[in-house]
Amino acid sequence: MTRRICKWYPVCPIKRFYEEGKLEKIWVEKYCWNNNEKCARYQLEERGEPHPDNLLPNGEVRKELK
Numbered sequence: 837m838t839r840r841i842c843k844w845y846p847v848c849p850i851k852r853f854y855e856e857g858k859l860e861k862i863w864v865e866k867y868c869w870n871n872n873e874k875c876a877r878y879q880l881e882e883r884g885e886p887h888p889d890n891l892l893p894n895g896e897v898r899k900e901l902k
């Protein structure tokens with residue numbers, strides 16, 4: 837299986853949260869490193885709709901994430 841990194845990854849807060857150890861690897865593996873267009877953040881970005889930094893790819897908001 838060919839894996840492609842999401843085009844938003846370099847600027848996505850999810851990358852920063854992961855690199856800072858605040859977010860489990862499963863998120864970047866399942867979404868960001870897999871170019872998963874089902875990502876809630878991805879879809880909102882595509883539509884130009886604002887969304888909080890702590891919105892997870894599955895659409896959940898994780899309040900403690902900053």
Ligand code: SF4
Nearest residue numbers: 842845848868875878
């Ligand atoms: S969280 Fe979504 S939009 Fe952000 S890099 Fe990962 S897949 Fe792309």
